[in-house]
Amino acid sequence: MNALLQVDNVSVRFGGLQALDDVSLDIAPGEIAGLIGPNGAGKTTLFNAIGGLVPLRSGGITFDGVDIHRLPAHRRAGLGIGRSFQNLGLMQEQTVETNLLAGLHLNAGYGVLSPLAQPARFVAAEGASRESVTAALDAVGLGDHHQRVVADLSFGVARLVEVAGLLSRHPQLLLLDEPTTGLDAVESEQLKAVLRDAVASGTTLLVVAHDVGFIMDLCRVVHVLAEGRVLYSGSPTGAQNDHRVIESYLGSARR
Amino acid sequence: MPNSTDTRSASFASRLREKLRSHRPTTKTTLQIGLPTVLLLLIAPITSDVTLFKIGLLLLFAVAAVGLHVLVNWAGELSLAHAGMVGLPALVVAKLSSDHNLSPLELAPIGILIGFALGAVVAATARRVSGLYVTIVTLAAGLAIDRFFFTKPWLVGTGNLKLTAPRLAGLEFGSIQAIYPIIVVVFIGSVFATRRLLDSKLGRALLTVRSDPTIAQAQGINVPAYRAAAYMFAGALAGLAGGFMPLWAQRVTPDSFPLELSFTYLAVVVVAGRGSINGVLGAALLIEGFRQFLSGTSFIAAYLGPVALIVTLTRFPGGLNQFGRMIGGQLAGVVGRFRPGRSPGDAEG
Numbered sequence: 281m282n283a284l285l286q287v288d289n290v291s292v293r294f295g296g297l298q299a300l301d302d303v304s305l306d307i308a309p310g311e312i313a314g315l316i317g318p319n320g321a322g323k324t325t326l327f328n329a330i331g332g333l334v335p336l337r338s339g340g341i342t343f344d345g346v347d348i349h350r351l352p353a354h355r356r357a358g359l360g361i362g363r364s365f366q367n368l369g370l371m372q373e374q375t376v377e378t379n380l381l382a383g384l385h386l387n388a389g390y391g392v393l394s395p396l397a398q399p400a401r402f403v404a405a406e407g408a409s410r411e412s413v414t415a416a417l418d419a420v421g422l423g424d425h426h427q428r429v430v431a432d433l434s435f436g437v438a439r440l441v442e443v444a445g446l447l448s449r450h451p452q453l454l455l456l457d458e459p460t461t462g463l464d465a466v467e468s469e470q471l472k473a474v475l476r477d478a479v480a481s482g483t484t485l486l487v488v489a490h491d492v493g494f495i496m497d498l499c500r501v502v503h504v505l506a507e508g509r510v511l512y513s514g515s516p517t518g519a520q521n522d523h524r525v526i527e528s529y530l531g532s533a534r535r
Numbered sequence: 536m537p538n539s540t541d542t543r544s545a546s547f548a549s550r551l552r553e554k555l556r557s558h559r560p561t562t563k564t565t566l567q568i569g570l571p572t573v574l575l576l577l578i579a580p581i582t583s584d585v586t587l588f589k590i591g592l593l594l595l596f597a598v599a600a601v602g603l604h605v606l607v608n609w610a611g612e613l614s615l616a617h618a619g620m621v622g623l624p625a626l627v628v629a630k631l632s633s634d635h636n637l638s639p640l641e642l643a644p645i646g647i648l649i650g651f652a653l654g655a656v657v658a659a660t661a662r663r664v665s666g667l668y669v670t671i672v673t674l675a676a677g678l679a680i681d682r683f684f685f686t687k688p689w690l691v692g693t694g695n696l697k698l699t700a701p702r703l704a705g706l707e708f709g710s711i712q713a714i715y716p717i718i719v720v721v722f723i724g725s726v727f728a729t730r731r732l733l734d735s736k737l738g739r740a741l742l743t744v745r746s747d748p749t750i751a752q753a754q755g756i757n758v759p760a761y762r763a764a765a766y767m768f769a770g771a772l773a774g775l776a777g778g779f780m781p782l783w784a785q786r787v788t789p790d791s792f793p794l795e796l797s798f799t800y801l802a803v804v805v806v807a808g809r810g811s812i813n814g815v816l817g818a819a820l821l822i823e824g825f826r827q828f829l830s831g832t833s834f835i836a837a838y839l840g841p842v843a844l845i846v847t848l849t850r851f852p853g854g855l856n857q858f859g860r861m862i863g864g865q866l867a868g869v870v871g872r873f874r875p876g877r878s879p880g881d882a883e884g
């Protein structure tokens with residue numbers, strides 16, 4: 281099968297620091313792939329490179345058959361790439377509802393001046409957005425959180441809100457940057473269930489997590505990154521037995 | 536985590552709210568437009584021409600301030616060129632009217648186009664810089680308009696311009712009482728249109744851009760385009776206010792748009808704070824209203840803007856809108872648990 285996302289020999293430099301060094305990996309459609317590696321390995325940088333938030337020094341990125349590595353970030357989002365942020369991609373001072381509606385920017389199919397006359401198309405689109413928000417929050421058991429201000433939520437709840445918002449956009453590919461950090465065991469299970477549902481309805485996932493159990497449980501493929509290089513790509517059990525992976529990451533994580 | 540009963544009752548409440556919302560627009564729209572229009576129109580017969588003149592100036596001031604409010608409090612940008620963006624369209628309309636014997640009323644809409652274009656120019660300059668430099672660049676733009684255009688005889692003429700009597704579609708608007716309803720329509724129309732734009736994906740995109748441009752991009756928002764749109768919108772409303780200035784004032788000179796007027800606009804939107812347009816209307820009334828109506832006590836008038844700005848920034852960074860939300864929250868608490876959905880921006884701290 282053709283890969284949905286194809287990262288080819290990507291290198292990213294920050295001044296003297298080689299954050300990504302000739303990274304190549306493929307994500308198949310419908311896959312739940314894990315991305316693990318020690319802090320500073322370049323996981324977030326890889327997400328930024330895929331999303332268009334940092335320029336590549338060399339290499340290429342193909343998404344759904346389209347060469348995207350020169351497209352601006354908002355265009356890549358428009359192609360169906362969604363992502364969460366390590367420190368929450370939400371507006372802290374706004375309500376949950378406003379955040380989720382804002383996240384549906386691309387799904388709101390009307391022109392920017394259309395709100396002036398509010399034609400039926402606009403009213404329908406806004407109504408549909410509000411319905412998706414309600415459905416998304418209900419799906420994570422936060423149906424009564426519409427008017428809560430994000431800053432007043434616990435980190436775990438805010439994370440669920442963020443993921444719910446991302447899923448309401450039905451991205452083709454969803455990049456999740458350490459979504460389990462700061463979640464308690466119950467929230468973590470809930471997240472896992474929500475992600476499995478998302479994959480069942482057609483979303484492809486690439487998940488960064490330090491919670492090795494979470495990754496082993498959820499993913500059928502893992503990629504291990506260390507010092508900007510891919511150490512290992514393959515099955516989770518294979519990763520656990522790979523001596524380079526144990527040395528650079530799993531070993532230190534177990535310590 | 537809420538239990539299932541909670542979830543069900545919550546979704547029932549939100550469905551009810553949705554029902555109410557879908558039936559409300561006509562009533563809501565009528566109230567939003569009708570009530571203030573009637574109130575403003577009722578003022579006319581019971582005031583002197585001098586007072587009415589000041590009220591008209593205040594309404595046009597508020598139109599321009601609403602434009603800056605969107606730029607500053609929604610998009611998170613800044614402009615110290617706002618007076619120039621009101622003044623240049625005003626002077627162009629006055630000049631065209633006087634030179635070509637055209638009605639300033641028919642020419643007024645040209646102001647929007649000029650303001651929009653000025654906004655695009657400032658946006659193009661401001662996008663290359665960030666933070667403090669935006670302030671400096673827009674100040675430079677304001678200075679450039681002031682020093683270049685406001686000193687050119689071909690624009691400002693010599694002495695007072697002689698304006699043609701305002702007319703539209705065969706109607707003559709000879710008196711201030713006859714022109715006043717037009718100014719009211721411009722004001723209500725601007726406020727209503729802005730409300731609608733902000734309560735849509737446009738307003739929410741601006742909020743996201745202000746909050747975090749990186750998140751905005753990842754959500755598919757074209758950040759530079761929305762930033763530019765905010766400048767152009769601010770320019771268009773400034774130009775609209777400026778375009779109607781010759782009609783209302785009958786006489787406009789560069790002295791009507793000093794550089795410090797840009798500062799007054801900024802003070803108004805800072806005092807207003809993030810969120811609703813109500814805050815900016817209140818702040819305009821407070822600062823520019825005082826200046827207009829207490830011109831005898833010029834000491835207060837001169838210092839009110841700066842003092843209000845400093846007090847707001849140091850003591851009440853949320854501005855009038857924050858007060859509004861506090862009072863609104865208390866009221867809602869008294870009225871009961873059920874309340875209709877808040878509009879975006881209302882929830883800011």
Ligand SMILES: Nc1ncnc2c1ncn2[C@@H]1O[C@H](COP(=O)(O)OP(=O)(O)O)[C@@H](O)[C@H]1O
Nearest residue numbers: 294297299317318319320321322323324325326
């Ligand atoms: N914008 C940036 N500018 C400079 N250095 C950066 C930037 N982003 C990341 N880095 C550096 O690149 C390396 C990889 O970081 P990151 O991708 O965040 O790692 P991870 O997400 O795997 O913990 C780190 O050394 C980090 O300090």
Ligand SMILES: [Mg+2]
Nearest residue numbers: 323324325366
């Ligand atoms: Mg990271």
